[in-house]
Amino acid sequence: xxxxxxxxxxxxxxxxxxxxxxxxxxxxxxxxxxxxxxxxxxxxxxxxxxxxxxxxxxxxxxxxxxxxxxxxxxxxxxxxxxxxxxxxxxxxxxxxxxxxxxxxxxxxxxxxxxxxxxxxxxxxxxxxxxxxxxxxxxxxxxxxxxxxxxxxxxxxxxxxxxxxxxxxxxxxxxxxxxxxxxxxxxxxxxxxxxxxxxxxxxxxxxxxxxxxxxxxxxxxxxxxxxxxxxxxxxxxxxxxxxxxxxxxxxxxxxxxxxxxxxxxxxxxxxxxxxxxxxxxxxxxxxxxxxxxxxxxxxxxxxxxx
Numbered sequence: 478x479x480x481x482x483x484x485x486x487x488x489x490x491x492x493x494x495x496x497x498x499x500x501x502x503x504x505x506x507x508x509x510x511x512x513x514x515x516x517x518x519x520x521x522x523x524x525x526x527x528x529x530x531x532x533x534x535x536x537x538x539x540x541x542x543x544x545x546x547x548x549x550x551x552x553x554x555x556x557x558x559x560x561x562x563x564x565x566x567x568x569x570x571x572x573x574x575x576x577x578x579x580x581x582x583x584x585x586x587x588x589x590x591x592x593x594x595x596x597x598x599x600x601x602x603x604x605x606x607x608x609x610x611x612x613x614x615x616x617x618x619x620x621x622x623x624x625x626x627x628x629x630x631x632x633x634x635x636x637x638x639x640x641x642x643x644x645x646x647x648x649x650x651x652x653x654x655x656x657x658x659x660x661x662x663x664x665x666x667x668x669x670x671x672x673x674x675x676x677x678x679x680x681x682x683x684x685x686x687x688x689x690x691x692x693x694x695x696x697x698x699x700x701x702x703x704x705x706x707x708x709x710x711x712x713x714x715x716x717x718x719x720x721x722x723x724x725x726x727x728x729x730x731x732x733x734x735x736x737x738x739x740x741x742x743x744x745x746x747x748x749x750x751x752x753x754x755x756x757x758x759x760x761x762x763x764x765x766x767x768x769x770x771x772x773x774x775x776x777x778x779x780x781x782x
Contacts, residue, residue: 486530488512488537491682491690492643494620498537500530503656503688504736506557506592506782510534511638511647511684514542516618521546521569522638522647523686524561526588526782528598531561548572548615550624551605552649552686553632554580556588557782562603572615574626575608576634591767592780627651629664629758630671631686639678646680652695654688656736658702658744661766664757665710665748669703672696688736702732706741710748720745721769739774743767 484501491497498510511522519542525531538546545568551559554577562571573581581604589597613624623641628634631650638647650659651671660668676696683695713723724742732738743766750761771777 486533486537488541489690491684492640492645495640495643495645496541497647497684497690498534499689500525502736503654503685505778505780506588506595508557508650508687509684510558512538512541512546513617513620513622513640515620517542517544518618519544519546520548520550520615520617520622521565522550522684523552523558523649524549524565526557526560526600527596528561528564528600529596530782531564531600534561535564545569548617550615550636550638551577551581552636552638552647553577553634554584555632555650556584556586556600558649558686559602560586560588560597560600563601566603570607571603571605572607572609572613572624573605574624574634574636575610577632577636578605578608580633581605592777592782595780595782597782625674627671627674628667630668631659632662633758635663635671637675639680641678644679644681645684646675646678646682647684648675648686648695650686651675652683652685652699653735654683654685654691654695656685656687657732657738657740658699659737659740660747661740661743661763663747664751665703665706665744666751667757669700669707672699672703702735703744705732706744706748707752710745710752713745714749714752720749720766721773723749724773737778739770739778742770742773 496512500507506526551573615622623639
């Protein structure tokens with residue numbers, strides 16, 4: 478069963494034949510997916526974290542198109558967007574950036590060990606069968622679907638799915654809607670660069686990786702938040718504060734209302750490293766960053782997947 482503590486997932490038509498599958502409330506592991514349907518063919522953007530949620534997604538897809546998706550695009554490697562691949566793999570070509578595929582193979586089911594009490598079900602790592610490097614255009618009947626690689630940002634490389642005719646952007650976790658941006662495995666400066674690239678597309682509708690469907694105002698929110706983190710990090714480095722100390726001293730202000738505010742800690746780890754001269758996406762101690770986040774939060778953040 479889908480966890481009753483969260484809202485009911487819903488399929489929203491955001492343009493003709495283009496749907497967002499939204500899983501409230503958009504917190505940890507409650508991701509969004511996307512669906513493009515044209516002339517009886519379809520493409521799915523991301524899957525879901527657990528077996529039950531992936532099967533619910535498959536049922537939602539079947540409610541608007543009788544044929545299973547021909548393509549599944551994974552925007553990045555994290556399990557909340559990829560563990561459901563196996564539910565669709567018997568009929569779909571799974572596509573990702575080549576770096577995403579390598580990350581999926583390396584990380585495996587590690588996410589399940591972070592929250593062992595979640596009912597993950599029979600999930601597995603179903604790797605993409607087709608990869609690309611910089612940009613790829615798919616054609617779903619008459620609909621052009623562009624895959625664009627950006628990063629390091631949320632991860633080392635993230636894929637956005639852009640529908641130029643409809644001006645709909647499936648941003649993956651490069652953008653969050655009502656939730657805190659997250660650069661644990663990526664880069665704060667790289668995320669700012671990615672936001673600028675996304676702005677140049679001129680999207681009208683934005684489906685973020687988590688949270689409600691919105692518009693280009695999500696670009697403004699991400700830019701302000703990431704700029705704030707970058708400035709906090711510069712001040713912390715100058716004062717000799719650790720990322721955890723800087724987070725504890727920070728006034729969250731408008732960002733206190735975002736879900737999962739504890740992500741500030743790993744974001745500061747990234748931004749402080751970059752302020753000291755590290756390259757965007759440099760290898761950092763991810764388990765230590767996560768542990769600092771848990772300490773700041775006072776406990777392991779709740780995952781209601």
